[in-house]
Amino acid sequence: MARPTDTARESKAAAAPGSAAFILKKSFISAFVALVLFSLMIGVRTEAGPAGQLIYWTRFGDLAALVAAVFFGSIAIELIRGWLGPSRRVSLVPEALSSRLSGLQRFLAPALLVFALLVPVIFYEQRYMLDLGILVLTYVMLGWGLNIVVGLAGLLDLGYVAFYAVGAYAYALLAQNGLPFLEFSTTSPFVSIQFLDLGNWAFWVLLPISGILAAFWGMLLGFPVLRLKGDYLAIVTLAFGEIIRLVLLNWQNVTGGPNGITGVPRPSLFGIPLTNTDDGLATRLGIEFSATHRVVLLFYLILALALLTNWVTIRLRRLPIGRAWEALREDEVACRSLGINTTTTKLTAFATGAMFGGFAGAFFATRQGFISPESFTFQESALVLAIVVLGGMGSQLGVALAALAMIGGFELFRGLEQFRMLVFGGAMVLLMIWRPRGLIGHRAPSVYLEKPTEISSAMVKEGHG
Amino acid sequence: MDYFAQQLINGLVLGSIYGLIAIGYTMVYGIVGMINFAHGDIFMIGGFIALIAFLLLVSLGLTFVPVILLLVLLVSMAVTALYGWTVERIAYRPLRQSFRLAPMLSAIGMSFVLSNYAQVAQGARVKPVPPVITGGYTLFENDGFVVRLSNIQIIVVVTTVILLAIFSWLVARTRLGRDMRACEQDQTMAALLGVDVDRTISMTFVIGAALAAVAGMMYLLYYGVIDFFMGFIAGIKAFTAAVLGGIGSLPGAMLGGLLIGLIETFWSAYFSSEYKDVAAFSILIVVLIFLPTGLLGRPEVEKV
Numbered sequence: 001m002a003r004p005t006d007t008a009r010e011s012k013a014a015a016a017p018g019s020a021a022f023i024l025k026k027s028f029i030s031a032f033v034a035l036v037l038f039s040l041m042i043g044v045r046t047e048a049g050p051a052g053q054l055i056y057w058t059r060f061g062d063l064a065a066l067v068a069a070v071f072f073g074s075i076a077i078e079l080i081r082g083w084l085g086p087s088r089r090v091s092l093v094p095e096a097l098s099s100r101l102s103g104l105q106r107f108l109a110p111a112l113l114v115f116a117l118l119v120p121v122i123f124y125e126q127r128y129m130l131d132l133g134i135l136v137l138t139y140v141m142l143g144w145g146l147n148i149v150v151g152l153a154g155l156l157d158l159g160y161v162a163f164y165a166v167g168a169y170a171y172a173l174l175a176q177n178g179l180p181f182l183e184f185s186t187t188s189p190f191v192s193i194q195f196l197d198l199g200n201w202a203f204w205v206l207l208p209i210s211g212i213l214a215a216f217w218g219m220l221l222g223f224p225v226l227r228l229k230g231d232y233l234a235i236v237t238l239a240f241g242e243i244i245r246l247v248l249l250n251w252q253n254v255t256g257g258p259n260g261i262t263g264v265p266r267p268s269l270f271g272i273p274l275t276n277t278d279d280g281l282a283t284r285l286g287i288e289f290s291a292t293h294r295v296v297l298l299f300y301l302i303l304a305l306a307l308l309t310n311w312v313t314i315r316l317r318r319l320p321i322g323r324a325w326e327a328l329r330e331d332e333v334a335c336r337s338l339g340i341n342t343t344t345t346k347l348t349a350f351a352t353g354a355m356f357g358g359f360a361g362a363f364f365a366t367r368q369g370f371i372s373p374e375s376f377t378f379q380e381s382a383l384v385l386a387i388v389v390l391g392g393m394g395s396q397l398g399v400a401l402a403a404l405a406m407i408g409g410f411e412l413f414r415g416l417e418q419f420r421m422l423v424f425g426g427a428m429v430l431l432m433i434w435r436p437r438g439l440i441g442h443r444a445p446s447v448y449l450e451k452p453t454e455i456s457s458a459m460v461k462e463g464h465g
Numbered sequence: 466m467d468y469f470a471q472q473l474i475n476g477l478v479l480g481s482i483y484g485l486i487a488i489g490y491t492m493v494y495g496i497v498g499m500i501n502f503a504h505g506d507i508f509m510i511g512g513f514i515a516l517i518a519f520l521l522l523v524s525l526g527l528t529f530v531p532v533i534l535l536l537v538l539l540v541s542m543a544v545t546a547l548y549g550w551t552v553e554r555i556a557y558r559p560l561r562q563s564f565r566l567a568p569m570l571s572a573i574g575m576s577f578v579l580s581n582y583a584q585v586a587q588g589a590r591v592k593p594v595p596p597v598i599t600g601g602y603t604l605f606e607n608d609g610f611v612v613r614l615s616n617i618q619i620i621v622v623v624t625t626v627i628l629l630a631i632f633s634w635l636v637a638r639t640r641l642g643r644d645m646r647a648c649e650q651d652q653t654m655a656a657l658l659g660v661d662v663d664r665t666i667s668m669t670f671v672i673g674a675a676l677a678a679v680a681g682m683m684y685l686l687y688y689g690v691i692d693f694f695m696g697f698i699a700g701i702k703a704f705t706a707a708v709l710g711g712i713g714s715l716p717g718a719m720l721g722g723l724l725i726g727l728i729e730t731f732w733s734a735y736f737s738s739e740y741k742d743v744a745a746f747s748i749l750i751v752v753l754i755f756l757p758t759g760l761l762g763r764p765e766v767e768k769v
Contacts, residue, residue: 033547033551036544036547037544039544040517040518040540040544041582041583041586042586044517045586046587054593056517056521156569158573228757231500232708235704236753238701243746246742250740379577382573385570418581418584418585419581421578425574425576425577425578425581426574429578432568432570432571433556433560436564
């Protein structure tokens with residue numbers, strides 16, 4: 001914002017930057033712009049009247065307050081800027097931060113893990129905290145899943161929620177209708193489709209199936225977008241996510257349309273239901289039944305799923321395919337010229353990311369017991385993407401902390417529900433301006449040269465290279 | 466045939482609105498090389514400003530409709546243009562030198578801010594507008610089926626044509642247009658030759674927003690309803706139009722807009738109206754796969 005040339009030009013006619021006159025002038029301009037911007041939108045409130053006609057009333061008080069806020073806010077910003085001195089370019093990874101973080105990381109990650117494991121013990125009585133924990137972990141898992149696509153392979157995916165939706169609907173539909181299989185018989189009709197009711201094992205059988213289906217959809221999306229990059233890729237994935245949502249919304253007789261699917265089967269502890277019945281877990285263990293048992297099970301379930309995602313990502317990063325992803329992120333042309341098959345590299349990234357999205361979707365469906373297209377809007381994709389970006393695109397710990405900060409932040413704004421997206425959007429803009437590479441830090445490539453190798457023409461002899 | 470003719474008229478009107486929005490996308494992409502994700506919401510803001518200005522003018526006692534409409538048009542264009550300028554100043558200019566994805570993410574954030582701002586400021590409920598421009602002409606009548614061309618449809622198309630003429634003149638003949646074309650080719654070189662790049666980019670956003678405001682007002686008059694969420698879908702469709710026509714190309718944006726409007730209208734008329742958005746998005750995907758440069762675009766040469 002305050003690049004030297006800017007300030008120099010603007011201040012040519014007026015006083016020097018930093019002087020009182022300069023600050024006042026800038027603030028007056030900002031306040032005037034704000035006045036024009038807000039005059040109609042804030043100053044006048046329209047509403048549909050009882051008879052369908054439009055009525056309006058004025059809110060000049062709010063308008064004046066906002067304009068004053070902009071005026072004094074810009075004075076404050078100018079003063080702070082003058083106090084901080086001329087802005088300098090921040091290096092991509094601040095040396096001090098990255099080294100401090102790597103030291104911290106060694107202790108922070110295990111500490112967080114232990115804390116996560118103990119959450120159900122500490123907050124056993126507080127249902128709200130458990131639910132919040134489950135929500136945070138769901139987004140941690142989604143963040144880690146998307147991180148494979150965006151953070152590792154560098155493919156900007158704005159339609160990640162589509163795979164989440166595929167997983168959720170796959171689980172809900174299959175659990176309600178049973179698993180279809182082909183039955184062969186010797187009489188006509190020789191082949192018929194039967195549905196196998198999975199009973200208490202539904203979640204455990206359908207979880208991998210949901211993941212596989214989502215991965216399949218990931219490949220399906222991957223094929224057409226192989227040739228696209230950057231912004232085009234982003235917009236196509238967005239369109240894909242919207243198509244999935246619109247189909248879910250309009251394919252009434254399968255998906256239930258806007259009403260969604262209710263009564264999605266709850267998870268069991270490996271076949272033992274958590275109900276207040278004779279074969280329920282509580283009766284078998286001889287303890288008193290409590291609804292909290294299921295919440296605790298859900299908590300550990302999503303924790304395990306999230307850790308699985310993390311583990312697979314870390315392992316994959318050490319394998320050739322993971323290295324190919326990172327190479328692809330850094331430079332696609334160089335990647336291709338080094339003989340890496342970009343087609344399979346991109347497809348596996350999409351499929352792997354989508355698979356974890358599908359797992360998370362199946363978990364979401366079994367946790368909520370109810371799903372509808374409303375849960376799978378573009379805002380959800382943007383939220384997960386914001387978590388990945390905030391976490392530093394590629395850093396596993398960063399993504400986890402970012403999910404905690406984001407979802408926790410949303411909870412703080414619970415009373416101000418209507419301003420939520422305003423704050424979220426504003427935070428995204430500010431983050432991009434202030435720290436485009438993420439708050440937590442940026443993941444360096446997994447493989448790199450220990451020390452720079454000297455290369456010069458003097459070292460190259462003819463025929464020796 | 467009559468049904469077809471009627472749908473053709475409806476499609477052209479809708480296409481004009483998409484085309485006006487698409488120009489904003491294509492101009493910004495041509496010069497800055499980013500998708501201005503918030504442009505659809507600028508269109509929505511333009512519609513709201515027009516609605517409020519209209520309400521105020523009517524309550525001030527003005528009754529002569531053409532004067533009201535002209536004033537509403539001017540106010541809406543001016544204020545929305547300031548919105549476009551502010552968005553560029555706050556969310557995009559500081560990111561000029563940043564990494565590739567930063568402006569895109571910032572634009573998504575800005576899009577949320579704008580739509581939520583309209584929701585908070587004006588309420589979430591759909592706002593109806595009484596039909597201002599009524600009447601029309603019966604083109605021909607056949608077996609009881611009437612093909613009508615209403616006055617509002619004429620106004621939308623005529624306004625679009627006039628604005629396009631002014632805009633083409635602006636780009637082709639004025640100093641500003643020359644600066645814009647220079648920045649599109651090479652920003653560094655343009656700056657070296659004395660073009661104020663920052664100002665030119667700002668003006669691009671201002672013009673784009675003004676055109677989107679016109680589209681917003683036309684949408685308001687044509688459909689008679691407005692809500693805070695309409696910018697998202699309209700924005701993506703207009704972007705589809707820009708890509709279909711070849712991003713960076715101005716006649717392409719208009720052509721793409723008309724095509725998208727026609728496709729959407731015919732799809733609703735002959736297949737199902739529920740899947741009309743799916744049709745538009747599928748076209749986007751298909752075009753990008755088979756015709757990445759669009760109908761009138763130039764192929765992009767990748768240099769390493």
